[in-house]
Amino acid sequence: MVEAALGRYGRLDGVLVASGSNHVAPITEMAVEDFDAVMDANVRGAWLVCRAAGRVLLEQGQGGSVVLVSSVRGGLGNAAGYSAYCPSKAGTDLLAKTLAAEWGGHGIRVNALAPTVFRSAVTEWMFTDDPKGRATREAMLARIPLRRFAEPEDFVGALIYLLSDASSFYTGQVMYLDGGYTAC
Structure with a gap:
């Protein structure tokens, strides 16, 4: 990925590290292989991209x-069945x-962008008519003061800020x- 960007643009200025994998199950029922797969995608994968980009x-x-896509679950963790995803x-x-x-010290800023639910491959199940998806969606919306989920435009706006010089004194932050979810 890093080599492809260099080949196309000749240099690297900003990096988005977006990896998202999840396996929902109680810890007592989760296979170690499923836990490892989530950790490999979300932590090891991000680490490998950061190492290559950092060089x-x-x-x-x-x-x-550098912007790493995280989740509010990384700071809150209060989700039963998410014993791999939250950590x-x-x-x-x-x-x-x-x-x-x-x-x-080298002028490289690194931050994490932690959304709550927005429509993606990982969350698509919540946007179906399935009773579990509907119940989860409604419970989440009830906790978001703005009473809506993030749209792709919301994510893009935050990403542009973090990758641009507008955030030149912003680093090491999540x-x-x-929509106010973590304020409640």
Whole structure:
């Protein structure tokens, strides 16, 4: 991925690390292989992309910005059946903070963008007429003060801010994109 960007653009200025995998099951029923798959996608995958991108950004010597997609679940964790997903996204948050400290002296900013639910392959089940999906969707909406889920435009706006010079003094942070969900 990093090599493809370099081949196309000749340099690297900003990086979006978006990995999302989940397996919902009580911890007592979750197979170790399912736990490992979530950790591999959400933590190891992000770490590998950051390592490759960091090497390029450091070599270029002109700063840059890295944004890791996390989740409100990385900070809250209060979701039964998410014993793999929540810790994996907490790992994403801490990876952003660690790399911000490690690369900050080189002008490279690293942050995490932590949305609540927005429509994606991971959450599509919530937007069906399935009773479990409907119940989950309604319970989530009841906790969001803005009474709506994030739209792709919301995500893009936050991402543009984090990748641009408008956030030049913003690093090592987890930006919650949640309509007030974490305020309640």
